[in-house]
Amino acid sequence: MVRMPAVNSQPRRARSGNQRDEAARLAVLHAADDLLVEHGFAKLTIEAIAREAGVAKQTIYRWWPSKVEILLDTLIEDSEKRFAVPADKSSVDGIRGYFRGYARFVTRDPAGKVLLALIAEAQHNPETAKSLHDRYLGPRRELERALLARGIEAGEVSTELDLDAAIDAVVGPIVYRALTGASVPRALVDALFDGQLKP
């Protein structure tokens, strides 16, 4: 899905002077997303994003310290939309549904590529690792722990592991198979879930 860089349908809302240009912000996020999905992380350069978004390089550097932060912005927005951690549920089905959504996200949703790319980049770059944890993995894990805690308290699930380990026992195989290009069928998610969080 390529967006035309120059001419937009509504001719780019008059720039807002002193304030940040929301159109430019969105153009950058979309360009980064598109480029990652279509050409991969290796081709994802700041110059390419600027070109694709029809934006000056300086505009990118003004607002993001690195391309990783751009991807994090899109990831945070997208994953909230596509597989939010349920904030209220505590039923087995609700929790299992969450992990199914996780598997779907990282294996089939284009936005899931962003997460895999960031986990990868975190291996190459400590600052990426820190940002990824501080802005994405950490907060999300917090919600996941709360979800599980509610489920346990409600007697819907149980585990012999600590919460983090239990989550990793399900999420780990999902992510690992996504990273190695293997599929993650729903039945596998369910088996992993039942193996560690049996009622």
Add this chain to the structure above:
Amino acid sequence: MVRMPAVNSQPRRARSGNQRDEAARLAVLHAADDLLVEHGFAKLTIEAIAREAGVAKQTIYRWWPSKVEILLDTLIEDSEKRFAVPADKSSVDGIRGYFRGYARFVTRDPAGKVLLALIAEAQHNPETAKSLHDRYLGPRRELERALLARGIEAGEVSTELDLDAAIDAVVGPIVYRALTGASVPRALVDALFDGQLKP
């Protein structure tokens, strides 16, 4: 462990003219390893390897199509030494020991960083993904499947999943926690193992 780039103790055995220079090959492998461990993948450039190894760039390009293949060479050598897949055993303890070794390798052995870096780089680059599977993950998985198959046949272990899924159920969390900087205590490995491969 830094190696001196230029001057070696014994002034580099007279070059062998016609045949491949084994000293150069080793110097490249060690330089790549050192640089990865000390400065990370991001700083691991062909030029840096050549500099560190005291070798011409052309010599590297002559023998390796990319830096990824260099790392694969070191990874294959190292992981065979440090945690080979047992080719004969089929006892529970033998299999469990293998997974314990896996966890130790990726979380505590410097050579384990190479594996994590290659899994990461495979996300950025399809050719890396192919090489990593063809030369490392694939063959290794073959041996792991055989190991498990022997264990099952001997009645030492059992699983309701197919062999690959069962292995991923144990290896996945280990690798995922290594990738995200979490520890992988022996007790966790054992719990994962017991969860999916109970006798």
Add this chain to the structure above:
Amino acid sequence: MVRMPAVNSQPRRARSGNQRDEAARLAVLHAADDLLVEHGFAKLTIEAIAREAGVAKQTIYRWWPSKVEILLDTLIEDSEKRFAVPADKSSVDGIRGYFRGYARFVTRDPAGKVLLALIAEAQHNPETAKSLHDRYLGPRRELERALLARGIEAGEVSTELDLDAAIDAVVGPIVYRALTGASVPRALVDALFDGQLKP
């Protein structure tokens, strides 16, 4: 002589709303002058002037088409103060004194650096050349020609060249030596003067 950019002793007289802010105008001229003298023309950017003057870039662009015009403004003001072309005299001493003043200005007066910089910039940029001639060199030369003409008419000086050539015969070496970093001692001015405008 550095001026404080931000906070002035008397907190910048309340802005004059509708009318041009004289304080801003002076701040720009002084900033340009200071920056040229202290850091050279290469560092004299519109942004630096704005920064140093505590003024918005737009305020500069509103009143001056380029930094060259700013320098011309300061040059015209300064050189009128420091070595005005005598409008009345016609004695040998008066005329000789003018050329001595010229030499002093371009070799020892900081404001003289502005003239040299503008002559230089005129080589790089035709618009600068035009402005420099129209606003400075032309009018000034007009006065110099008149000065000489009065001297000749009064029998105080004489030359075999046309007026412009005679002036250039004296001014040329002065400026050339200033441009090449050589000194221009008073005795040299006198010798040049006597050589072309002997009584």
Add this chain to the structure above:
Amino acid sequence: MVRMPAVNSQPRRARSGNQRDEAARLAVLHAADDLLVEHGFAKLTIEAIAREAGVAKQTIYRWWPSKVEILLDTLIEDSEKRFAVPADKSSVDGIRGYFRGYARFVTRDPAGKVLLALIAEAQHNPETAKSLHDRYLGPRRELERALLARGIEAGEVSTELDLDAAIDAVVGPIVYRALTGASVPRALVDALFDGQLKP
């Protein structure tokens, strides 16, 4: 006179490996010269030179510390060809001829623009000033002094000034008029010459 960047008549002599590529060197010098003459110093950027010469920027930076040194290289070569300081003559006519050649060079020869541009740039940049003196003005002035000294010793010319001042008295007006866009007719050169170096 634009040179085609890509396809040359003789298809760019096979690059010479370890040694400096003479074709690239010449392409850079010519490109710089062409761009200066056609578009002026302001448009003379390293990127434009690289583009025009069909050369990588790094190749320029490898051999020249700045574009000024490129121009100095062309200036030194060109001015040796177009108006060398006579190394043997000492006759009045020989010396006068030299100054006539000087005037022709700076007012009518495209290569003369390079000298004017460098004198100009020297006002903006102390390093340019140093290079211009060390590599061009200084050595050349040495030869000019020797030329005059021979003329004086032979009784062909004489002056009351020191040698440098005498040369500046002739060269100064020539250069100043060139800088200000005025013409320098042969008669004016002769008059300047006769005024300071009368026999």
Add this chain to the structure above:
DNA sequence: GTATAACCGAGACGGTACGTCCGGTCTTCCA
């Protein structure tokens, strides 16, 4: 009195060029 218009500081924006780094190719010369 209030509206209008021009001023001002601030700073975001699309661009261009900077000087550096590395990729991957090529050629020379030596052993």
Add this chain to the structure above:
DNA sequence: TGGAAGACCGGACGTACCGTCTCGGTTATAC
């Protein structure tokens, strides 16, 4: 023929300014 050396073209990096623009606020003049 292999290897050290390093020049070459290409392209991305992150930074500095360019000149244009709009914002929000102030103040003098016009209605």
